Amino acid sequence: MTSRQRAYLRGLANNLDAIIQIGKQGVTPEISAGIDEALEARELVKVALLQNCDENVREAAEFLAQNAKADCVQVIGRKFTLYRRSRTKPAIELPR
DSSP: OOHHHHHHHHHHTTTOOOOOEEOOOOOOOHHHHHHHHHHHHSSSEEEEEOOTTTOOOOHHHHHHHHHOOOEEEETTTEEEHHHHHHHSSOOOOOOO
């Protein structure tokens, strides 16, 4: 992913709310499955780690990105954004 594409996705992510929240139990298989489904449906997903989650935000983002075969677009505070092009109906057209 180029820096131009990453910047474009960061701009799109500004208006998104976090649709997945990771709490006290941390990253679970259910969270991974939920992120995979959300990425297929939306392509761009914002995830929030709640205050009671003890995991490192950057490590959780990289782990979930690897599991979902996605790209980590940005990490800001306790939130991160993941992107994966939909296999069935791509909606986001990335700049070249």
